[in-house]
Amino acid sequence: MTIKTFSLGGDLTINRLGFGAMRLAMGTFDGPVRAPETGIRVLRRAVELGVNHIDTAGFYGRGPVQANELIRRALTPYRNGLVIATKVGPLRGPKGLPSEQATPEQLRGLVEADLRSLGLDRLDLVYLRVGGMGGPGGKSIAERFQVLAELRAQGLIRHLGVSNVDAAQFAEAKAIAPVAAVQNRHTGDMALLTACQETGIAYVPYFPLGGGGEPPHTERLRKVAARLGATIAQAAIASLLAMSPSVLAIPGTGSPDHLEENLAAADLSLTEQDLADLRR
Template sequence: MNAKHQPATAAGTFRLGADLPVVRLGFGTMQLTGPGVWGDPRDPDEAVRVLRRAVDLGVNLIDTADSYGPVVAEPLIKKALHPYPEDLVIATKAGLTRPGPDRWLPVGRPEYLRQQAEMSLRHLGLDRIDLFQLHRIDPKVPLEEQLGELQLLQQEGKIRHIGLSEVSIEDVERATKTAPIVSVQNLFNLADRKAEPLLEYATDHGIGFIPWFPLATGKLSLADGPLAGLARQLGTTPSQLALAWLLKRSSAVLPIPGTSSVKHLEENVEAAGITLSDTEFEALSQAV
């Protein structure tokens, strides 16, 4: 299937760990679960259609976590896409437990992280997870112990690459003393750029930067939002502009917009084909 029928590929590729190519516009699965990222989706059949359509459109990076549901998103991926295309990269995470809807508590004990990695392998139907991310650093457990267990799993062939989530530059530098880090995943979008220094660091060091909430949980997609005027001028949608801005911001940025709707998915993926001029990029940067 060529790029015309796979619009996501227009975003170009990035190599995680220098050896794992991914299309830069990926898909995040958090919104495939119930309210509060808790329980099953309202429409399980549509969730399956969304995942299959994402791959049809050229997306080959699917981001998920054991805690989405919990244990909802990973089995959905397996149901929709297994046996997997050869080039599909599934990135999952462990290190956050779920005592209830919208509640997240870090647990980084080595035995827990190993258990969750083994469970993710089972739920996804994989022999090896291409990218396994520490969902949060547990302040009660030495970072070296948390990453040391992931490195053991890596040496056993159960994890290919290791990533981190919601970290600082100092965290990354400390982590790399224990294990190679190929990606970081932090809150970042046009409306919230506090992670700019980390993005610069990741770009300079060849580390993939995965911005979560790339559309600011929908605030940047509003028809009367801050991007609406520019979107009308350019003949796009606000959400497409927000994603195009991220893709232009750095070649290391790997946005993973999520949705439970095929229609919204298709709209988001079209952002890969939008090339912003420097002037348009600056106008967007100033608009929010």
């Protein structure tokens, strides 16, 4: 991989292989809660290994085990250059899943809650995560994104992003305030990825390893992984980073061993043959 860093928002240099915090508290939203001490160990080791971009959200966790709290406990005082991104918009429904959406009036409270739980005076990057647990598209996001733009103007947020959006919603957001990052599932929308690359916007696939199942295109990845002497997960991460210099990967785990495995993918170099096989 020849380009290992990205300039987020034009002023924050981060490594393109970061860490997603969703699995720190539990493997899935409805899975068993993990021991907080393990999450703290994973976070500290991630930073030791060079991670300087952590993606989190106030709705990652259950009861007393919350990702934001673990990040604050593990990493404060924060190292210079560590970028923490968070997401606001989803609210937990009756079943405890982030299936409902905050109103514009509720968004400020969610941002302030993230500031408190992370122990920060300003959030580096805040995504408006839209659409509940469904796919991108649908309702206008202008009113809610305007709220975040105002909080940015007030100094509570450094950069803004959008998550789970289609092209129309992306355009709405850009018309209101600068967008530093888009976080969508995988990289299926190549037109949106291209638009991000052309304008210096980060594209951050969530569930980069398949969201609890196998990565997409597993058979193709298996062949590439065998040639590289790597795992399928490592090949999946390397293939994401090879797609575009604007792609940031944020594989998450609650396991120290998996963390080491994931981050080792940054050192893999895919050949033209590897890339051709993955495109088939």
